[in-house]
Amino acid sequence: MTAMGGMLLHQIIAGLATGGIYASVALALVMIYQATHLVNFAQGELAMFATYICWSLLQAGVPYWAAFFITAAGAFVLGVLVERLIVRLVEDAPVLAVVIVFIGLLVIFNSLAGWIFGYAIQPFPSPFPAQPPFGNAYVSSHELGSIAITLVLLAMLFVFFRFTSLGLAMRAAAQNPQSSRLVGIRVGWMLALGWGLAGAIGAVAGMMIAPTVFLEPNMMSGILLYAFAAALLGGIDSPGGAVLGGFIVGVLENIVGALLGTELKLTVALVLIVGVLVIRPAGLFGKVHVTRV
Amino acid sequence: MKLQRFLPIVLIVLACAMPFLVSNYRVFQLTMVLVYAIALLGLNMLTGFNGQISLGHGAFYAIGAYTAAVLMDRFGLPYWAVVPVAGAVCGLAGFLFGLPALRLEGLYLSLATFALGVAMPQILKYKGLEHWTGGAMGVTLTKPDPPEGLPLSQDQWLYFVVLAWLLVLFWLGANLLEGRIGRAMVAIRDQPIAARAMGVDTARVKTLTFGISALYTGIAGALGAIAVQFVSPDAFGVFLSISLLVGIVVGGLASVSGAIYGALFIQFVPSVAEQVSKSAPWAIYGLLLIVFMVLMPGGVAGVVRALLARVVDRKRRR
Amino acid sequence: MSGAPLLEVRGLHAQYGATQVLHGIDFRVEHGGVTTLLGANGAGKTTTLRAVCGMLARTRGEITLDGRHIEALSTESIVRLGVAHVPDGRGTFAELSVDENLRLGAYTRRDKAQVAQDYERVFGYFPRLKERRRQQAGTLSGGEQQMLAVSRALMLRPRLLLLDEPSFGLAPLIVQEMFEILAGINKTEGMAMLLVEQNAALALRLAQQACLLETGRVVMAGTAAQVAGDEAVRRAYLGA
Numbered sequence: 001m002t003a004m005g006g007m008l009l010h011q012i013i014a015g016l017a018t019g020g021i022y023a024s025v026a027l028a029l030v031m032i033y034q035a036t037h038l039v040n041f042a043q044g045e046l047a048m049f050a051t052y053i054c055w056s057l058l059q060a061g062v063p064y065w066a067a068f069f070i071t072a073a074g075a076f077v078l079g080v081l082v083e084r085l086i087v088r089l090v091e092d093a094p095v096l097a098v099v100i101v102f103i104g105l106l107v108i109f110n111s112l113a114g115w116i117f118g119y120a121i122q123p124f125p126s127p128f129p130a131q132p133p134f135g136n137a138y139v140s141s142h143e144l145g146s147i148a149i150t151l152v153l154l155a156m157l158f159v160f161f162r163f164t165s166l167g168l169a170m171r172a173a174a175q176n177p178q179s180s181r182l183v184g185i186r187v188g189w190m191l192a193l194g195w196g197l198a199g200a201i202g203a204v205a206g207m208m209i210a211p212t213v214f215l216e217p218n219m220m221s222g223i224l225l226y227a228f229a230a231a232l233l234g235g236i237d238s239p240g241g242a243v244l245g246g247f248i249v250g251v252l253e254n255i256v257g258a259l260l261g262t263e264l265k266l267t268v269a270l271v272l273i274v275g276v277l278v279i280r281p282a283g284l285f286g287k288v289h290v291t292r293v
Numbered sequence: 294m295k296l297q298r299f300l301p302i303v304l305i306v307l308a309c310a311m312p313f314l315v316s317n318y319r320v321f322q323l324t325m326v327l328v329y330a331i332a333l334l335g336l337n338m339l340t341g342f343n344g345q346i347s348l349g350h351g352a353f354y355a356i357g358a359y360t361a362a363v364l365m366d367r368f369g370l371p372y373w374a375v376v377p378v379a380g381a382v383c384g385l386a387g388f389l390f391g392l393p394a395l396r397l398e399g400l401y402l403s404l405a406t407f408a409l410g411v412a413m414p415q416i417l418k419y420k421g422l423e424h425w426t427g428g429a430m431g432v433t434l435t436k437p438d439p440p441e442g443l444p445l446s447q448d449q450w451l452y453f454v455v456l457a458w459l460l461v462l463f464w465l466g467a468n469l470l471e472g473r474i475g476r477a478m479v480a481i482r483d484q485p486i487a488a489r490a491m492g493v494d495t496a497r498v499k500t501l502t503f504g505i506s507a508l509y510t511g512i513a514g515a516l517g518a519i520a521v522q523f524v525s526p527d528a529f530g531v532f533l534s535i536s537l538l539v540g541i542v543v544g545g546l547a548s549v550s551g552a553i554y555g556a557l558f559i560q561f562v563p564s565v566a567e568q569v570s571k572s573a574p575w576a577i578y579g580l581l582l583i584v585f586m587v588l589m590p591g592g593v594a595g596v597v598r599a600l601l602a603r604v605v606d607r608k609r610r611r
Numbered sequence: 612m613s614g615a616p617l618l619e620v621r622g623l624h625a626q627y628g629a630t631q632v633l634h635g636i637d638f639r640v641e642h643g644g645v646t647t648l649l650g651a652n653g654a655g656k657t658t659t660l661r662a663v664c665g666m667l668a669r670t671r672g673e674i675t676l677d678g679r680h681i682e683a684l685s686t687e688s689i690v691r692l693g694v695a696h697v698p699d700g701r702g703t704f705a706e707l708s709v710d711e712n713l714r715l716g717a718y719t720r721r722d723k724a725q726v727a728q729d730y731e732r733v734f735g736y737f738p739r740l741k742e743r744r745r746q747q748a749g750t751l752s753g754g755e756q757q758m759l760a761v762s763r764a765l766m767l768r769p770r771l772l773l774l775d776e777p778s779f780g781l782a783p784l785i786v787q788e789m790f791e792i793l794a795g796i797n798k799t800e801g802m803a804m805l806l807v808e809q810n811a812a813l814a815l816r817l818a819q820q821a822c823l824l825e826t827g828r829v830v831m832a833g834t835a836a837q838v839a840g841d842e843a844v845r846r847a848y849l850g851a
Binding site: 038039041086089090093094095096097099100101103104105106107108109110111112114115119221222225228229232264265266267269270273274277278281 | 340344346348393396397398399400401403404405407408409411412415416419531535538542546570571572573574575576578579580581582583586587590
């Protein structure tokens with residue numbers, strides 16, 4: 001293996017590792033999109049907030065996996081509450097109102113985290129061993145473990161949406177709320193369920209990200225952008241696409257970073273987002289929606 | 294009827310008198326209110342009147358600010374010349390961004406502009422441009438002196454310069470919005486398909502609106518940079534864009550006077566809220582965004598309009 | 612008519628925003644019977660169906676299902692009481708498959724064995740749907756989508772089937788087929804139906820009771836034979 005090839009391989013593997021992070025947040029975004037046809041700008045902050053809850057539990061001496069599952073469950077409930085109490089108020093409002101409310105949520109959760117937990121940067125533990133698997137130099141156990149968890153989540157979601165009645169009802173409620181009511185689906189609760197699931201997924205993503213980037217209120221801002229790019233690239237209504245998109249974005253980011261220096265990484269995300277939206281809004285695997293005039 | 298004609302004149306007279314009645318620091322704060330008002334009118338044109346959601350207008354403010362700073366500091370241009378140049382640069386940038394934006398609707402446009410707002414500080418810090426932009430350190434400017442013979446302090450002179458810009462831009466803006474293009478903008482926002490069917494060139498109006506909106510915000514950025522005497526990348530992050538959004542929501546979407554209410558809000562409320570706690574301003578912003586959207590979608594301007602209508606109504610009944 | 616009706620509507624007023632659309636409608640659907648609402652465009656027929664289903668925000672009047680008041684219930688709740696609505700425009704889930712559409716029809720049911728039976732029954736009525744099981748519903752032809760819409764409603768095993776202009780935009784042969792199947796379902800399963808139709812001739816052949824609406828008011832009501840026999844009706848709606 002040449003030196004160039006070795007470096008490229010390293011960048012690709014490192015990119016896949018960070019890509020796993022983007023993939024998990026992108027999954028939460030797609031979750032909400034599938035349930036509500038909306039993009040949740042506040043997803044990053046909700047995930048960060050949930051991670052802080054886990055951190056508080058850990059500080060109080062709760063063992064890791066117990067804290068993990070309690071947090072995921074708590075984030076589910078939080079998501080449901082946010083939908084039922086706040087998002088519901090702008091259910092039928094124009095897009096601008098909805099976007100503004102989401103930004104409002106973003107800002108509230110960001111400042112709430114700072115107020116309750118402080119702005120100091122905190123370390124966050126990983127459930128995976130510190131030694132890299134097989135002593136390799138490319139990927140840590142945590143990175144591999146995070147990717148595995150993301151893929152497990154993805155598989156669970158796939159089964160849920162494809163094969164269960166509830167999953168089918170959620171898809172129906174997002175696509176056609178009126179017709180959904182006509183088959184007896186309680187559309188409001190389907191939306192709440194979508195938010196709950198996204199909350200739980202986001203929490204898991206946050207708990208996987210925090211060990212790498214350290215826990216602080218602004219930890220998700222850059223990542224959210226990449227997650228958007230990933231979700232758009234893969235197809236905003238395709239969970240599998242979002243995960244694949246995450247990995248692609250991770251690798252792209254690392255390669256561009258190696259070529260052009262690391263300072264323009266966010267710009268890469270920007271260019272990706274605008275590019276995908278303009279060239280092929282449905283992304284790689286999303287469905288192309290035709291608007292009938 | 295008479296009330297409507299008197300009110301602006303009264304306000305202008307009041308505005309002219311203010312700098313002589315308050316301290317220099319207050320004058321600076323009021324100058325910033327005027328600066329934000331111009332920026333908010335720009336954003337409101339695009340988002341309020343034309344329905345194109347921009348979560349990244351801080352980027353245009355930044356471009357205007359940096360254009361002014363670089364031209365003044367690196368090229369030695371005088372302060373009064375850089376403002377129109379900054380406006381023109383931003384107008385062009387806005388127009389160019391408006392072209393791909395044509396293909397993006399509501400949610401997706403907000404995503405793209407959000408990305409722009411988040412990425413901006415990093416672009417400004419880029420080492421390749423460091424020679425001009427000063428990288429992470431930014432650029433410092435000197436406050437302009439009033440012309441010979443005028444008995445004004447620097448702050449007061451700058452206030453009147455900005456006020457003059459505001460009056461001109463608001464007058465032009467109000468005329469634009471009430472005229473044919475303004476109606477086309479609103480038609481595109483409310484009934485895009487019908488507008489096109491009636492012969493409105495939606496593409497041209499939308500890109501034009503983007504350009505004009507960016508131009509206004511760019512001019513505000515330039516004036517703001519001169520007032521603050523400093524530009525640095527971190528001052529122009531996504532939170533600036535969110536502040537501008539808060540400004541137009543609180544002030545009143547699709548309202549010219551709303552820009553003034555909004556500007557007063559985003560200038561003074563954070564400094565008061567900060568005394569409660571560091572996180573308080575943003576928590577309040579977030580809360581108000583939601584509260585206003587749900588309860589008072591017309592913003593303060595809407596409330597004022599409703600009150601005035603009731604006053605006029607009562608007078609007519611007597 | 613003996614016994615209490617399945618659906619009774621009394622003094623139904625409805626408005627869209629500030630416009631009053633229904634000015635006090637009365638009619639009933641008997642258990643196992645078919646009532647048809649006739650009238651020109653804009654007479655208020657679709658509005659009436661929507662009101663029965665709880666889809667309108669502002670209504671006044673009484674609507675009872677088997678004696679139980681349903682005016683204040685949400686659409687979902689009314690559906691769960693056994694009322695299936697085939698809306699105008701069909702309301703199929705265009706992005707889902709035929710199979711998924713049918714599964715959704717049975718969403719609220721717990722009796723798995725009977726649901727499986729109903730699948731077979733529905734495919735028996737409309738074999739073309741069985742051929743296109745995995746196809747995306749939006750790619751079906753108009754006639755097939757109508758069949759799918761009716762099938763989805765049947766999957767609920769409703770006590771009352773609401774049909775809004777099932778003949779709209781369909782070729783005459785397919786319409787004939789559809790109405791024969793509906794008549795068959797009514798006879799063999801005793802399913803009550805409330806049928807809104809512009810095609811008065813077809814509707815009056817299927818229904819036992821008929822109601823003529825004009826600008827939000829009932830201008831004539833009676834048995835199908837009576838309404839069909841009326842001179843004015845014949846001239847205006849039956850082209851005789």
